[in-house]
Amino acid sequence: MKNSSLENLDRRCAWIEEVVRGTIDITAEQENHLKTMKDFSKLEIKTLFAKISYNTLKTAAIRSKLHALPMYSFPNKWMYLLHMRGEAYQNILEKRRNFIPTRKKIDADELEKQAMLHAHICSTAYFDIYKYLEFITLEDKTLSIKTKKGLKNFLAQSSVKFHSILSCDQDHLPATLKLVLGGKKR
Secondary structure, X not given: OOHHHHHHHHHHHHHHHHHHHOOOOOOHHHHHOOOOHHHHHHOOEOOOEOOOOHHHHHHHHHHOOOOOHHHHHOOOHHHHHHXXXXXXXXXXXXXXXXXXXXXXXXXXXXXXXXXXXXXXXXXXXXXXXXXXXXXXXXXXXXXXXXHHHHHHHHHHHHHHHOOOOOOOOHHHOOOOOOOOOOOOOO
């Protein structure tokens, strides 16, 4: 076994201990390399260690001696490395679960502007569909009389229901609704 394999293993162990303790920040690419041991063996950090084959890493870890206190509870460095990589990845997943993105607070005026813009877009879409159906009803000669009557009836009902959709301009908003007494007397 090469001395460089043992060095690589020791540096990986030291690095993963730092990650678990949270004393170093790691990149998103490094996080992705912590998903599995095969991915971890492919991880390269220029100043610390190079890529190493999975089998070489495993062989070096199984054959190397345990010389640090936290490792003594494991039968070999391989089991220790498996445990530490798993713990590091679980910490990353926990951070992702607990991450709450900060939202920019929007004031009432901005919300109103956005609502009015969306209302304008919706009314424009409604009118486009309305005009298209009206055009088809009047100009399409292949439609049956029954279908034309159905479409005209639908368009008439729709225009009554949605007559207040004019624009997002506040001057065109409908009047406030009021309760009107009346109806059939029994």
